[in-house]
Amino acid sequence: MWFFEYYDLIRILTISDLRVKYQSSVLGFLWSLLNPFLMLLVLYVVFSGLYNQSSTDFILYLFVGITSYRFFSNGTSASVQSIVSKANLVTKIYIPRKILVFSIMLSGLISAMLEFLILFALLIIFMAPITFNYLLFPVITLVYFGIVYGIALALGALYVFYRDLNQIWEVVISIGFFLSPIIYPVTVIPEHLLKYYMLNPITIIMQMYRDILLYGISPSLLTFGYAVCAAIIILAIGATIFSRLEWRFAEEI
């Protein structure tokens, strides 16, 4: 399998991407955390007045939403250029090209987990109920990784042919921010729209994270099953688009 055969290369590419992101320093990592913190602060100040929420609950609610959405938004937008930015490794040598997307996604996952570590610290500080449901965290994260990786494969391949895709994708990410329950509770969605609203797999993932981390309940089997199915379908579509386009990468870049 390509993962084991190219394990060394995946490791090196992932580490070098992380190095670039954090400028090889601990301080670089702290700077990168400033962004979500500022976002959290602004959103908290604006919306806590609006909803009259009790403060600690709302701050944790926001933080789960922001952190989990950032994995999606950072991961997919980094993957858009993952093939094109490594043109040399596509046109002058043969390696399975999905390695390029995969290593970018791994680096995104590691960054996201570092941000989740901050969340865990906050959970302990605010004394949220820590239960066995926490054991579901890696499972949900794996499903989420599948969804994001599937989208990333499609984006990385399509960008080779459509060079304005990054602009289009930025718009999609901004729209997605408001279509997911990050700054508002799901209860504000009108009853007759709710069933369409809950089709968004990222919404489902976000709600499952909140269930296990904030409320100490396990998600229903139906919800979890839906997320797994969505991940498999998205991954299959992404992988199909990728393999259909892969043979022309070297001529188009």
Place this chain on the structure above:
Amino acid sequence: MGFIRCSPLDHPEPEWQSEETAISVHNLTKKFKIPKQRSLTAFDRLSAYVRRHPSLYEEFFALRDINFRVEHGEALGIIGPNGSGKSTLLKLIAGVLSPNLGCVSVQGKVAPFLELGVGFEPELSSRENIYLYGAIIGIPRREIDRRYWDILDFSELRRFEYLKLRNFSSGMYARLAFSIAIQADSDILLLDEVLAVGDEPFQRKCMEKIEELRRAGRTTLYVSHNLESVKAMCNRCILLQEGQIVSIGSPDDVIDRYHKGMELPPESGEQKPEQSDSFEKIINF
């Protein structure tokens, strides 16, 4: 090990594959679509579609109906003028490009490099680049650990173990790349003008190394404009012109033919200059 890569229209035919053949190339055709603009956006494609203006591309045949076989342990030279399809042919055999028609079948492990030093990171030291490049061309980490000093000694760059690559001269760059590349345990070596850099003693050392690998049973495909080195290294040679095989046989005969061809251009040798120009751009990019 090995692989067969066919165009979507072809199916591999078992009769032309055999264990003795390292590489079989069968009815191979490669066509490039050259965009009239530098890069295409979704907007360009949409507007071309709406205006019913379909020709965003020019077509260019880089290779037409190529057939040949290479036995295990052979050293095949590939010569021809610029833009005749030599590099395209190697890229098809390496798996970087896929054919539009026909099949390429390879028995054994191909060293996946055409140009040396692809993926070198100028901001890293020689030491880190040895591991990076090793990972790219598929040498396991343990193997690099074991052969680390062989690599540095062969390149004669032991003193510069911790120097960043951006401070290297192009000759040192090529030395390091070649020294790592020969450590890949591949059955088939594809060499595209790789010896053009480096001073004469090092070139001679490289030739000896390649000769040694060839005698050990490795198959070599060697693209070069240095016809003397082709004569010295290869037991067979192909002359490509405008994407077609003009001549195949012993290096002396084929090189003679090439020299005659250069004095008297063949009748069919009229080519549209703008096409070959844009083709060169693609290759050089």
